[in-house]
Amino acid sequence: GAGVSQSPSNKVTEKGKDVELRCDPISGHTALYWYRQSLGQGLEFLIYFQGNSAPDKSGLPSDRFSAERTGGSVSTLTIQRTQQEDSAVYLCASSVSGRDSTEQFFGPGTRLTVL
Amino acid sequence: AQSVTQLGSHVSVSEGALVLLRCNYSSSVPPYLFWYVQYPNQGLQLLLKYTSAATLVKGINGFEAEFKKSETSFHLTKPSAHMSDAAEYFCAVSDWYGNNRLAFGKGNQVVVIP
Numbered sequence A: 001g002a003g004v005s006q007s008p009s010n011k012v013t014e015k016g017k018d019v020e021l022r023c024d025p026i027s028g029h030t031a032l033y034w035y036r037q038s039l040g041q042g043l044e045f046l047i048y049f050q051g052n053s054a055p056d057k058s059g060l061p062s063d064r065f066s067a068e069r070t071g072g073s074v075s076t077l078t079i080q081r082t083q084q085e086d087s088a089v090y091l092c093a094s095s096v097s098g099r100d101s102t103e104q105f106f107g108p109g110t111r112l113t114v115l
Numbered sequence B: 001a002q003s004v005t006q007l008g009s010h011v012s013v014s015e016g017a018l019v020l021l022r023c024n025y026s027s028s029v030p031p032y033l034f035w036y037v038q039y040p041n042q043g044l045q046l047l048l049k050y051t052s053a054a055t056l057v058k059g060i061n062g063f064e065a066e067f068k069k070s071e072t073s074f075h076l077t078k079p080s081a082h083m084s085d086a087a088e089y090f091c092a093v094s095d096w097y098g099n100n101r102l103a104f105g106k107g108n109q110v111v112v113i114p
Helices: none
Strands: A005-007 A010-013 A019-024 A031-038 A042-050 A053-056 A065-069 A075-079 A088-095 A110-114 B003-005 B010-014 B019-021 B024-026 B033-038 B044-050 B056-058 B064-068 B073-078 B087-094 B102-104 B108-113
Touching: A005 A088, A010 A019, A019 A088, A019 A110, A031 A075, A031 B102, A042 A065, A042 A075, A042 B102, A053 A065, A075 A088, B003 B087, B003 B102, B010 B019, B019 B108, B024 B073, B033 B064, B033 B073, B044 B056, B044 B064, B044 B073, B073 B087
Parallel strands: A010 A110, B010 B108
Antiparallel strands: A005 A019, A019 A075, A031 A042, A031 A088, A042 A053, A065 A075, A088 A110, B003 B024, B019 B073, B033 B044, B033 B087, B056 B064, B064 B073, B087 B102, B087 B108
């Protein structure tokens, strides 16, 4: 079956532009996570969705970052007024539930480069 | 918050030799621990997880890890390295916010020398 997919795979943008990153989770997975992987900070949690709600968005680094999920499926992470420090690989993961210890399945990531 | 520590960002191992990747955790409650592997330009794949059912956990591709509470460790081992084991390995702990968000270690880049 299909795994988690993300688009685009690579995105190059200019400082100050807005970008949208998309995640298609595994069908039927109610929990969805966004993580960021950067050289300096390693892998960091950004936001968690259960269905369409985001009960935990404590990892978002600033108010330039936002995310939504619609239909309990596709999620979009939006970064406004991008900065060079936003350059990273953005990973999406989904799992059957948000219960602790449940396996998370990761997508291949979107590599964002801000010039 | 829970956390994990992985030492030595790069690990070189000869083909056929033991692979040992160290992970120590910090947790105020019994942890759920994971090892993930990441191949170039791919997402993370679960190798194995500890959920308190058994202290010795066997995973995919011949890897296993042993949970040692007294040492707060969850080291990953494989008896004989294969060239296909070259990848980056991450230890992670479920961060106990009740939503299974993961806190990752810095990772180990494993290089297998023929």
